[in-house]
Amino acid sequence: MERRTYLQIPGPTNIPDRILRSLAQPVINHRGQEFEKLVTRCVEGLKKVYNTENDVLIFPSSGSGTLESAIVNLFSPGDTIVASSMGVFSERVATIAEKYELNVIRITKEWGESVKPKDVREVLEKDVDKKVKGVCLPHNETASAVVNDIEGVSKAIKETNHPAILVVDAVSSLACMPLETDAWGVDVVVTGSQKGLMLPPGMGIVSISPKAWKLVEKSTMPKWYWDYKAVKKRMEIKQFPYTPSTTLLFGLSEALDILEEEGLENVFKRHELIATAIREAAKAMGLSLFAEEGYQSNSVTAIEVPQGIKYKEFADILNTKYGVVIGGGLQKLKGKIFRIGHLGSLHKTDIYAIMSAVEIALFELGYKVELGTAAKTVSGVFLNEQ
Ligand SMILES: Cc1ncc(COP(=O)(O)O)c(C=O)c1O
Secondary structure, three states: OOOOOEEEOOOOOOOOHHHHHHHOOOOOOOOOHHHHHHHHHHHHHHHHHHOOOOEEEEEOOOHHHHHHHHHHHHOOOOOEEEEEEOOHHHHHHHHHHHHOOOEEEEEEOOEOEOOOHHHHHHHHHHOOOOOEEEEEEEOEEOOOOEEOOHHHHHHHHHHOOOOOEEEEEOOOOOOOOOOOHHHHOOOEEEEEOOOOOOOOOOOEEEEEOHHHHHHHHHOOOOOOOOOHHHHHHHHHOOOOOOOOOHHHHHHHHHHHHHHHHHOHHHHHHHHHHHHHHHHHHHHHOOOOEOOOOOOEOOOEEEEEOOOOOOHHHHHHHHHHHHOEEEEEOOHHHOOOEEEEEOOOOOOHHHHHHHHHHHHHHHHHOOOOOOOOHHHHHHHHHHHHHO
């Protein structure tokens, strides 16, 4: 019997039927009038989701590709940047930068902890020669389910009177948590299609401020496919320098309609409520949250695998018996935590299914929990909200 799977990895996320149907449209000429309208709609809609007047460019790529695009367009070999090492994805940006021969000053944190504005301030205050060209941080470190205070970091950069630009990886936060690109002064924001935008993987998006464009002008890094100047020029006439993913643009247009219908504020509130319900249910079941209190993400929750439980057996039961697919710990967190993605198209009733399945799967493996705890706690959170 065909059944719905709850795809609760921290992206790709569940795709709404409306978007799936939009992806089934016949492909159109990517240099025709219909396509121009599609690009115009997507860029205008993205600017609203980004809260920006900055340029927004679209790449047929994964999130990592678009992060690499930021490094090769903004900097030159030998430049110095500040990056963080607080999990797999923050470390990835630092690694990409080093591959391109940048000097990377790492702000290193225990996985599970966030980077604080004061950490950035300290590094920039030491940079008396103002060598640092950019500060690159994830908004949401998906590997540890930790959110960083990007608004605070931006303020810290301004208060030190440092000219560095702020580059933010918002792959797992855009359209899930508030991100005020212009009001907070974030120069470059990178995201991917497969998270809050509820699309399949394969599209990367980046916004670029006028201050960041000045660095683009100076960058000597070799590039062709990623060249922001070339892409911007073609996107001004609603085209791309190469064949774009027309199908994903259809999906994006539909996703933007869905987000606009709900209203971004409501989208954020829904993510917050659902995240609260998941965290509270986990705690009520006696489970420990991995991320630092106060910096827990509203798009993914990391939970410590309880003593005596093997992650793989647990995840297998969840998947095969209950149709819930969760994410495991990455790299040094393998087997130690499990991650529940709760971003994109997810609604209150889904949380009963997901958390009750987590509960019964643990119970079947001998974990001591009173069955029904999860559902009762979730109801409590939802009732409290009204
Ligand atoms: C915060 C963050 N950055 C970057 C990436 C990499 O994106 P992709 O897998 O699309 O290359 C991910 C993927 O999960 C992510 O969560």
